[in-house]
Amino acid sequence: xxxxxxxxxxxxxxxxxxxxxxxxxxxxxxxxxxxxxxxxxxxxxxxxxxxxxxxxxxxxxxxxxxxxxxxxxxxxxxxxxxxxxxxxxxxxxxxxxxxxxxxxxxxxxxxxxxxxxxxxxxxxxxxxxxxxxxxxxxxxxxxxxxxxxxxxxxxxxxxxxxxxxxxxxxxxxxxxxxxxxxxxxxxxxxxxx
Amino acid sequence: xxxxxxxxxxxxxxxxxxxxxxxxxxxxxxxxxxxxxxxxxxxxxxxxxxxxxxxxxxxxxxxxxxxxxxxxxxxxxxxxxxxxxxxxxxxxxxxxxxxxxxxxxxxxxxxxxxxxxxxxxxxxxxxxxxxxxxxxxxxxxxxxxxxxxxxxxxxxxxxxxxxxxxxxxxxxxxxxxxxxxxxxxxxxxxxxx
Numbered sequence: 001x002x003x004x005x006x007x008x009x010x011x012x013x014x015x016x017x018x019x020x021x022x023x024x025x026x027x028x029x030x031x032x033x034x035x036x037x038x039x040x041x042x043x044x045x046x047x048x049x050x051x052x053x054x055x056x057x058x059x060x061x062x063x064x065x066x067x068x069x070x071x072x073x074x075x076x077x078x079x080x081x082x083x084x085x086x087x088x089x090x091x092x093x094x095x096x097x098x099x100x101x102x103x104x105x106x107x108x109x110x111x112x113x114x115x116x117x118x119x120x121x122x123x124x125x126x127x128x129x130x131x132x133x134x135x136x137x138x139x140x141x142x143x144x145x146x147x148x149x150x151x152x153x154x155x156x157x158x159x160x161x162x163x164x165x166x167x168x169x170x171x172x173x174x175x176x177x178x179x180x181x182x183x184x185x186x187x188x189x190x191x192x193x
Numbered sequence: 194x195x196x197x198x199x200x201x202x203x204x205x206x207x208x209x210x211x212x213x214x215x216x217x218x219x220x221x222x223x224x225x226x227x228x229x230x231x232x233x234x235x236x237x238x239x240x241x242x243x244x245x246x247x248x249x250x251x252x253x254x255x256x257x258x259x260x261x262x263x264x265x266x267x268x269x270x271x272x273x274x275x276x277x278x279x280x281x282x283x284x285x286x287x288x289x290x291x292x293x294x295x296x297x298x299x300x301x302x303x304x305x306x307x308x309x310x311x312x313x314x315x316x317x318x319x320x321x322x323x324x325x326x327x328x329x330x331x332x333x334x335x336x337x338x339x340x341x342x343x344x345x346x347x348x349x350x351x352x353x354x355x356x357x358x359x360x361x362x363x364x365x366x367x368x369x370x371x372x373x374x375x376x377x378x379x380x381x382x383x384x385x386x
Contacts, residue, residue, distance in 0.1 A: 029306040030255075030269040032262040059251035059271070062223075066256045069225040076223040078252070082294070101275070113222040 001041055001175040005188055007034060008154065008176055014184045018159070019100060026125055026153065027060045035067040038175060042123065042151040043071035045173045049148040051121040053077055055114070055140065057096070057107060057132050064153055065123040072121070077114060079107040079139060092142040096135035099128060099159075107135050114143035122150040127174060130161020137165070149173065156181075157189055194234055194368040198381055200227060201347065201369055207377045211352070212293060219318055219346065220253045228260040231368060235316065235344040236264035238366045242341040244314040246270055248307070248333065250289070250300060250325050257346055258316040265314070270307060272300040272332060285335040289328035292321060292352075300328050307336035315343040320367060323354020330358070342366065349374075350382055 013021040025031040051072055056065040057079040065076040079094075090111040097104050114120075122136045133150060140147050147170065155162050155174035158181075162172055177189040206214040218224040244265055249258040250272040258269040272287075283304040290297050307313075315329045326343060333340050340363065348355050348367035351374075355365055370382040 023303060024305070025268075028270065028273065028303055030259060030262070030271070032259060032269065033266070035259070036263065059255060059273070062252060062255045063259045063269070066223060066225060066228070066259050069223070070229065070260075073226070076225065076256070077221065078223070080221065080252070110216060110221055112217070 001038070003034065003037055004153070004176045007031075008178075008186060012186060014181050014186060017181050018156075020154065020156065020178065020181060020186065022154070026063075030063050032067070035063060036070075038064060038153060039068035039071055041175060042068045042121075042173065046121055046149055046151065047072075049121065050119050051148055052117070052119045053114075053121075053145075054123050055079070055109075055120045055136055056123045057081070057136060060125040061123060061132075064125055068121075068123055068151065075113075076123075077109060079109050079136060081105045081107055092139045094135040094138040094142075097129075097131045099131070107139070109139050109143075111143070114139065114145055116144035118143070118145040120145050120147045122147060123152075124150070125153045127152040127155040127161050127172070128159040130159075130164050133161060133165060137170070151175075154178065194231070196227065196230055197346070197369045200224075201371075201379060205379060207374045207379060210374050211349075213347065213349065213371065213374060213379065215347070219256075223256050225260070228256060229263075231257060231346060232261035232264055234368060235261045235314075235366065239314050239342055239344065240265075242314065243312050244341055245310070245312045246307070246314075246338075247316050248272070248302075248313045248329055249316045250274070250329060253318040254316060254325075257318055261314075261316055261344065268306075269316075270302060272302050272329060274298045274300055285332045287328040287331040287335075290322075290324045292324070300332070302332050302336075304336070307332065307338055309337035311336070311338035313338050313340045315340060316345075317343070318346045320345040320348040320354050320365070321352040323352075323357050326354060326358060330363070344368075347371065 149171035152174040179189045284301045342364035345367040372382040
């Protein structure tokens, strides 16, 4: 998605060779017009998949999923990183490690909002080592829901998560795929993986 | 907003006299069509205020703010509850207590995304004791930004936050105002406060 790549080049900030910071339009301040185009693009790519629900994880994933759900006209469910005291009844849970934050999160989804008959599209802002994606797949599997694919805004291919889950047969559509970050320069993969 | 009140009556779950759980359409699973109507309503009420930015707090506030920002065509900035390792440079910070989660959060906003010339509309899912709203007002004040008002989805008037900040002159528009919860019955305030 050229609009997104242009924006990453213009406003992305590289920290070392591993981290790309896009706080100015995705992870702290959110450019709604850009997210609307991102949501529309995910819809175009997955619209034939009979998606019944978008699944994401708090916090930044929520914005992307909501702007995508407008096109699909289905609900968003987001996994929570803490178990709120108001969450009664059963829930599915998984462990998710954040490399950026160097933190292990316990994520949960209430059993009320993920069912065997659901056809899930996972939406997230980043795919790096694949920890969050693995957690969401795990939660979907526990619910017996079918995962139709994953829509990712930015994939850092060099961290291996995308390769790992594509090998397992998951369809992943990433709108910008970064092959490496070197000396502050972002290198995109030429073609979709 | 009748559509919202009807939905709260239909799907809200009361826990004691203090907590209203709306996980089925707002705080865990998100009904995007409803949020679109909520966003449109906030726009109608605040459209003359020259709003330059919507300010909210992760996580549930992000969904409401994004669906509102589509109408205003301005960016969303969300306060973060932890200080990410990728957040370099200066930031404003405030303490916010969550009564529901019984937890004190340190919330931050990068100085890059909140400025003296900003005209802020604060958006949040709930207004109860006013802790989150107080934190967002505090952050705006530190930035020297003007706060044009606050758009709240559900106000629990009996917990006093709305009264406190209206007395200080803040314009708060709450789309559903609950005066009390008794024996599992939700009582709405008849007219806007």
